Amino acid sequence: MRDADIEQLCQWLTGAGLEGMAEAALLQQLCERCAAHGLRLAGVLVIIDTLHPIHEGRAFVWRRDRAESVEVVEYGRTDRGDDATERWQRSASFRMVADDATEIRSRLLAGEGLNFTEVEALAEYALTDFLALRHCFAADAVIGEMDSVYVNWLTDAPGGFDDADLAALRRLTLPLALAIKSAALARIVATLAEVYLGTDAAQLVLQGRIRRGVAERIHAVLWFSDLRGYTTITDTAPPDEIIPLLNDYADQVISAICEAGGDVLKLIGDGTLAVFKAADPAEACRAALQAERTLRSRLRALDAERGAAGRPVTSVYLGLHVGEVFFGNIGSESRLDFTVVGPAVNEVARIASMCRSVDRHMLLSSEFVAATPAEERADLVSLGRFALRGVGRPRELFTLDPELVAAGAATEG
Structure with a gap:
């Protein structure tokens, strides 16, 4: 040459x-x-x-x-x-x-x-x-x-x-x-x-959306989930079991969300904040419910596997809500977070926390139910109105019909 x-x-x-x-x-x-x-x-x-x-x-x-x-x-x-x-x-x-x-x-x-x-x-x-x-x-x-x-x-x-x-x-x-x-x-x-950051946030950041205070107003389905009894588990389980437990359950939550088209924005200890966006809110609701069904199926397999090995098991509490939020950069000049903020974010976290009080694995806001396709709403029932900490007025919450769950026509946990 x-x-x-x-x-x-x-x-x-x-x-x-x-x-x-x-x-x-x-x-x-x-x-x-x-x-x-x-x-x-x-x-x-x-x-x-x-x-x-x-x-x-x-x-x-x-x-x-x-x-x-x-x-x-x-x-x-x-x-x-x-x-x-x-x-x-x-x-x-x-x-x-x-x-x-x-x-x-x-x-x-x-x-x-x-x-x-x-x-x-x-x-x-x-x-x-x-x-x-x-x-x-x-x-x-x-x-x-x-x-x-x-x-x-x-x-x-x-x-x-x-x-x-x-x-x-x-x-x-x-x-x-x-x-x-x-x-x-x-x-x-x-x-x-x-x-x-999550898929959508990553694309926006790589496109140059890194200025502090630049945020977009979006209407989205909000998902907030956390693990049942996590504090008790951390107090009683061997220390070297805590991270594997978090990883095992987070893997199931995150994969179910992403496969259904959602975007995970933040992991907060044992909690997961995600959004589902679509031009038609009904499609976003349908995707979130599909993610929940996938998650429950996978959790049963995971619980069986971990239980057979004598390792601690848990389940996932989930709140679903629809609302308007700001999606963008928040923080200081030297440390930014690309996330969602707004009253709806606080509400979905409070809805998820109510799962413990009413002994249900999933709770949905009335706004989420109103936006859900009719065929999906047929499996949902109202549990009544509840006062949520930090939320100004009582909110009506819904869940899967317990009779359908008991009969095996719907699954929960």
Whole structure:
């Protein structure tokens, strides 16, 4: 590959990275351009760790026999002592970390590096050479586990990589690593925003809605739920059981809300505040009730599983309300919260807290019931009017018809 060709590819990589090209597309196009310039590649693997609650990082795999697409692999923890750990410890990437090295060249024709997992993954090729490169970040640029980019180049060219090939790959790896890091950082920002703010709020923040005091008036279904007897559980259960309990039940609550189209805005200890928005309020109410049904079904399975293991179990109290709220940034100049505020938020929390007094798992406001489709309202009955703490007037509250629940036609807890 000529110097002019290498320079052209470096400039293209830099531009693609600045434009925000996705990692898979970036790698695929680079490999196609390398092939067009006569560089024979059998496979290329790019690895970068990330900051994610589940995944440790992402790998991008290009193979010449599947050149129409790049495989994207999101991998979990590599320190769990399982098969993933064993594969990581046999990799060239691990060797570079262990030896504090930035490059490994394995002349496969001479029997070097044949046991590296990157080489074994392409065993069907008659591989001749392998170049593994690692670019490390400065200490103050490390984010979570993301402290390096690994780029592995493999060929089946007779005789392996020549000196010109090696020089070209070393020059190309630097802008490639920078472009991959740029895309990974953008992904991390989006992930953190969504994980901590919720989907809708994250999108608004990433679009630039970060000024203090900027809020939107919306009409939405409000969901507030918390765990029954949580204080008692924390006082009596072993301390190392509290976080797993919260995680198990929060997972069921949050997944049910999100699958039904709701958006979780805030986790407050054992409580969850969420909204359901739709052009038609009836659709938002229907979605919230669907989330509740999904949640109850999953809680029965979770309770059975935890009970069989001798672990503490609980259930979820839920309040549903419809009202107008302000949705936006609230806080100080240095610390903002993207949330909903307004009297309706206070009311839905008070409605949920009434579940304990009336021994029901779900309570709904009269506004929610009025907006609910007729076929859904048929299963709801009034429990009467109640004074809610901090709310100026008594509110009529509804629940699932106890007779339907007893007969199995409706489910609650």
